[in-house]
Amino acid sequence: MTVSRAEDAAMRRALALALNGPRGVNPQVGAVLLSPDGAIVAEGWHRGAGTAHAEVDALSKLPRGDARGLTAVVTLEPCNHRGRTGPCSEALLAAGVARVVYALDDPTPAAGGGAERLAAAGVAVEGGVRADEAEALLHSWTTVVRLGRPHVTVKWAQSLDGRAAAAADGTSKWITGPAARADVHRRRAQADAIVAGIGTVLADDPALTARREDGTLFDAQPLPVVLGARAVPDDALVRAHPRGLLQRDGQNLPELMDELRAQGVQSVFVEGGPTIASAFLRAGLVDEVLAYIAPTLIGSGADGADRPALRGLGVDTITDQHRLDLVSAERLGEDLLVVARSAAPAEAGSARPQASASPSPAREGAAS
Known part of the structure; x- marks a missing residue:
């Protein structure tokens, strides 16, 4: 050269x-x-x-x-x-x-x-x-070209025993500390869209904005996308989002990705709780996983109900497990952030299974 x-x-x-x-x-x-x-x-x-x-x-x-x-x-x-x-x-x-x-x-x-x-x-x-x-x-744009869809990051918070951030009485805020929550908001600001389930919106009334530690908004805000058929209340905080609101039923995630791509979305941040996260994983649409692990134990509820961080992934035998490549493990205050990426990311034009992310009436997990 x-x-x-x-x-x-x-x-x-x-x-x-x-x-x-x-x-x-x-x-x-x-x-x-x-x-x-x-x-x-x-x-x-x-x-x-x-x-x-x-x-x-x-x-x-x-x-x-x-x-x-x-x-x-x-x-x-x-x-x-x-x-x-x-x-x-x-x-x-x-x-x-x-x-x-x-x-x-x-x-x-x-x-x-x-x-x-x-x-x-x-x-x-x-x-x-x-x-x-x-x-x-141009990394986000070249990724979209390579995959034929936006880059998808799925985030969840869990206890050390793998339970979602919800106890038997439905309370969920917060199991992770301020440093972990600040990291989540910083990553939200880097995304073009943020996805949550209607169950989360109805239960927690999240704003789905990216905020600094002092509560002020970052200049860059992700487009809020709510999945589920139930209506978002007129007084929900997300309706005041500076980017507006996009709601879809979540019946076909590949079609949703195509729609977001057509709108110029290059990166999607999924915070929708166990049902939404699991649906994206089952559909093969996840490129990166962020697992925020708090040093706490929740166990199953008094009613015996289990509350795992993820739901069914279609893994009927150990050979079907979803293998990921570990990228990093970082301490954030008292919590641990594990970052992993898909071991075999899909290429543009590859067959994509139709997947639904329609949440059940149960709580989807905390977001704000």
Whole structure:
């Protein structure tokens, strides 16, 4: 790989520009145009689906769009297909760029191939510049492309003996401490959507917001999604959520994931309690598990009822167990957070079983 110091600096700038664009259906991309002596002559970034791509945005700032002899530095391989906008590879060729430097290959089958198209037309092309940084920036989006759906994290809190955060009388707040709860809210703020069951909403009246330790809201808030057929009360706290409210019956989780993906959701945080969590696991839709374990014992209720952190997963024999890869184990105050990921994540286009997450009338587990 051979890039100049000016091109490397321009890539850093392009990565910063990309963050100006929204997370959504399309990737966040930044672009910088350099003169032959390495000076920045124009910049651009993608402002969302249906708007000019970063390269075209930068070109629009040049007199008559004339880029003859210039180098285009862009965080993602220029696209090579026509959607709501034309191919960036063709736009760069028409403008007369002499060289293109990009960070990350476009993983989308329909859009990839721009670098090859440019090189075939005689443009000098260099890829892989600061690719790790670009991958970190676009990780959620590339995961959506790879899986064909949003990335799903399932979280639950449990006692040391594997019981959900509910005692025999139905009380559930709180078995984990402040440090664990703060960690949950921080992770909520990093997600695009948060999923809970109607049982949780009716029992606990959660706000489903991401809050700082002082109670104020994080700037980024996940879209609240409530699963279940029963109505959300008019005075429920979740109805005051700054992102509004999406309610579905939960009968078909793959269809729900398709709907959320179409809305630009890249990451989903599931806090719906044992029934909801188990439904996502049975459907093969879970990429990451967060288990917050409190050093306490609950056992079964006085009525003999068991209250496990998960319900039936379709494991009839030990060979059917859901194997996970352990990522980390971290102490949070008096509690332990175990993070694990699916050992064999599904790929886009693979068969997906229909799964229902319709909660039973029983309590689904605490959320706030």
